[in-house]
Amino acid sequence: MGGEYADAAARMSAEHLRAKQFYEAGRFDEAARECRTLLARDPHDSEANHLMGLVFYRQGQSQAALPFLQRAVASGRASARAFSNLGAVLSELGDLDQAISAYHRAIDLDPANPWPLNNLGVLYRTRGKTDAAIDALRRALSIKPDLADAQVNLRLVYSTIVPQWHFAMLNDSARNDAYEAAIRRAVPGKRVLEIGTGAGLLAMMAARAGAAIVDSCEAVGVIAREAASIVARNGFADRIKIIPKHSTGIVVGRDMAARADILITETFSSNLLDEAILPAVEHAHRHLLTDRATLIPRAASAMGFLIGGEAVGGMLSAGRIKGFDLSSFNEFAPPRLVVPLDGVAFAALSPDVELLRFDLTETEFRMGGHEVALPVTGTGLCYGVAQWIRLDLDDAVQYSNRPGGPGGGSHWPNIIYRFPMPLIVSAGETLRVFARHDRAEINVNLLAP
Ligand SMILES: C[S@@+](CC[C@H](N)C(=O)[O-])C[C@H]1O[C@@H](n2cnc3c(N)ncnc32)[C@H](O)[C@@H]1O
Structure with missing residues (x-):
């Protein structure tokens, strides 16, 4: 009391x-x-x-x-x-x-x-x-x-x-470098819109790279206010306007003077879509951007490979433990597991494949999916499909959080789409999965052989 x-x-x-x-x-x-x-x-x-x-x-x-x-x-x-x-x-x-x-x-x-x-x-x-x-x-x-x-x-x-990952994100230098390289090439003299200000980092990169004007919107009022003071403290208040709104509430002529030539956004989750990026980009194309606007990134993909390895099995299922049979508990195992795979001893049992690709220059994104074939290149127990993200910032720069890859140490964790039961696979066979999205999340399911 x-x-x-x-x-x-x-x-x-x-x-x-x-x-x-x-x-x-x-x-x-x-x-x-x-x-x-x-x-x-x-x-x-x-x-x-x-x-x-x-x-x-x-x-x-x-x-x-x-x-x-x-x-x-x-x-x-x-x-x-x-x-x-x-x-x-x-x-x-x-x-x-x-x-x-x-x-x-x-x-x-x-x-x-x-x-x-x-x-x-x-x-x-x-x-x-x-x-x-x-x-x-x-x-x-x-x-x-x-x-x-x-x-x-x-x-x-x-x-x-401001979840914990926001700080790891701000310090993710591979992510920051990739964005800055594309921003530097695209923005000089241009009118820029950023969706999702956060602390204002990308907006300030754009202003520093010579954008004529940067409008940057942030849906969370408290964050928007802090970003505005960070921007002012760093000397960019004359070129960056923080709009304390969700992007879909912005009106050209009221919140921003004119449509933007460039859209920058980093509102991607580890399965790309959780932050409702697709409806936001659709709305931006219709109401906030010029016809031939440049998007940074211009495309985003969910990538994957078949995953095995004892350590992975230990994260995904239960079997005989201390002499007891716990295998029926696997019934409750989630179909999707978010896990940073860097530092985990996994086995890639197939080449990397593109599961789903979103070309952000398109103006509409329909829910849907397609079959993806995964050629098996190793032999052993396969637990599911590991997924990471790849952002095509522009023609020249890509960012990816492939486990064990050059983006190692990414703040984005990976995802494993877990098969209902582990499968014994042999090099030379092919597994087929169905990768689909409903505009808000991605799922990958094993198809019957
Ligand atoms: C992942 S953080 C990125 C922050 C910053 N752009 C950076 O890269 O450092 C995304 C931020 O965008 C905001 N956000 C997400 N979708 C938005 C939208 N459609 N309109 C406005 N703000 C949005 C969230 O509240 C969050 O603060």
Whole structure:
């Protein structure tokens, strides 16, 4: 609970003070007895109801505490602490909306107390209201910068909008170099749109390479605001405009002056499509780009090979372990496993093949798929198809996170599309898989021989 019983001394009789002393000494039965005497005299006694509610709350009886705290705040003289404590009880009972209202009342009555703001931030985070959570927690820290709870809670909220991989991504020098090489060749004198600003790295690469103007959009408001200040700090505020919007909400003439000649985007997940890149690119072609716009990257592919190796089997299935047969547990094994394969002793049992290719200069992407033949080049147990991504930044530059390849150490993990059962394969045969996408995710399934 973010606050304790208020010492509203002016309103307290000797019995009130005695009850308070018992409560503070942890002598809850005696505190309750004093409160009952007070409430028998006046059932609306705000302080006695508040204290009685706290006695129950401290004994783990939130349901019993609730009516007392509700009566405590019903009087026009209720303290901020009574509202704050009501908020704590309501949130413990799972009534988050009412708890949020109670904390707001506590904050109105005592705006200098950081605790109700901290607790409000936690509830907004639970509710998924990220901007409101950040606002409340930042306000708590502006009152008490060293409030450790609020510091941790704020960082937990940030981690929901800026996942851990974002930092590995920013430091992925192979990715950064590939983008910068293509950006340098394409952008001088051009009007650029970037979808997905993040910290502003690619937008600043474009501005530094001589783009006439860079419009860069970021769907997450807090990230967009931070990117705008990073851009200003690095001296590019005159050439880069951060648009704090999802790309599909941008209107030319309002958010950006004119259609862009170049689209830069790095909104790829490890299976390419999770960040809804296809609808965003379709929308950009229709509404935000000139007819012959250049796209960086111009194409993105899901690549794959048949995978085997004991270490891989250990990640994907269970068999005899410690002398027990656990094989039926394989029923629950996921069809797709996200795993960084660099550093894993895998065996490639086929050549690399292109499973699916997305030419981003096209204006429409239909869901669908096709059969892919994988010639087997090794002998052993095959567990499925390993997948990585390849980005064709332009005619000259490619980036790939092929496991064990030159992009080794990529921040993008790989994916294994796991066969229902491991297969024994021999060099010379061919396996057939079906690779398909529904515009949001990719799947690869084994076809019957
Ligand atoms: C993978 S990060 C890349 C950040 C930056 N471009 C870089 O390469 O360092 C993608 C960012 O784009 C944002 N984003 C993804 N799709 C978007 C869209 N269609 N419109 C606006 N922002 C988007 C996400 O919120 C995230 O911050």
